[in-house]
Amino acid sequence: MFAALHSAIALAFLTRYPTAASAAKLTAKQLESFCAKHGYSGRRPGAELLARLRTAPTPVGIIGDEVIGQVITAQVNVVRALQASIDELDKAIAGKLRSTPMRLCLQIFRASAR
Numbered sequence: 001m002f003a004a005l006h007s008a009i010a011l012a013f014l015t016r017y018p019t020a021a022s023a024a025k026l027t028a029k030q031l032e033s034f035c036a037k038h039g040y041s042g043r044r045p046g047a048e049l050l051a052r053l054r055t056a057p058t059p060v061g062i063i064g065d066e067v068i069g070q071v072i073t074a075q076v077n078v079v080r081a082l083q084a085s086i087d088e089l090d091k092a093i094a095g096k097l098r099s100t101p102m103r104l105c106l107q108i109f110r111a112s113a114r
Contacts, residue, residue, distance in 0.1 A: 001052045006083050009040040011076050018072035019065045020058045026050065 002010040016034065017023035031053075032046035059068055 001049055001056065006079050009035060009038050011080060012038045014072055014076050018069040018076075020056075021065045022069070023053060026053070 002013070004010060013034070017026065028046035028050045030046075031050050032042075035042065035046070035049070
């Protein structure tokens with residue numbers, strides 16, 4: 001539905017609507033309101049997002065919505081934890097690169113990438 005599963009809007013959506021049943025009565029206007037509340041850029045209108053949601057595959061109902069919701073919530077928590085770790089590592093690496101001779105290598109790399 002959203003471009004990146006680890007994006008803030010995707011994680012907020014999965015937190016609020018962890019199952020197909022929890023999002024079943026969602027309207028385009030409600031979805032737009034949810035997106036605005038969570039700072040979504042609005043590149044896609046609510047009707048388009050809702051159409052994507054309605055055409056997404058649904059899980060086989062063997063284990064039930066409650067368990068599916070718990071699984072989705074656990075996965076969201078894992079993605080958030082991983083993203084936080086990645087963000088910390090990015091900052092640490094960037095800090096080291098700026099404060100060492102590697103800075104020169106980084107500048108050369110950036111220049112060659114252009």
